[in-house]
Amino acid sequence: SQQGEEDPQALSIQEGENATMNCSYKTSINNLQWYRQNSGRGLVHLILIRSNEREKHSGRLRVTLDTSKKSSSLLITASRAADTASYFCATASNTVSWGNLIFGKGTKLSVKP
């Protein structure tokens, strides 16, 4: 079953605009991660934010985490056509030290040149 739910399901923007994707989850987490998937390809890790962190940056990516609201957002600034992909949030439970990442259904981002 999905833990994270991304919003919106699909997003279409022009090159140069910013793209914001949101993720909500249900249970307590150890960390939350964002992944990118080009159509039919493997997932690529973008960024990991731990439960005691509120914001993290990596290049044009900015991730925020609000554990009180059980939500996270991924901001891609100055988007490029090459950013066109599906973006998934994934959560790691804090109830066990091992285990798996639970993925949401993703946001499909389309960046038009």
Place this chain on the structure above:
Amino acid sequence: DSGVTQTPKHLITATGQRVTLRCSPRSGDLSVYWYQQSLDQGLQFLIQYYNGEERAKGNILERFSAQQFPDLHSELNLSSLELGDSALYFCASSPTDTVGELFFGEGSRLTVL
């Protein structure tokens, strides 16, 4: 290139048949994870192995089984295949058994006719 190798890339088979998917993790990674991705269910965690031992189990059907060998490669066996088993099967690896960044292979696309 994530360093995770999956074979075969594509597989077409008939209902009732059995297939084996193979995964070689990144050099040095001890954990292997299997995920199933379908349009209706999204990314579903199946099973995790760590250094040859089963560590976590998700929504894996009884018709499916997996193992991790002493050289750390893993195999996912799918038997009595049904149409609904058609999906992308991903393997991912990580250095430890705790859930940090996962490195995904390119997947094996299974089509059951």
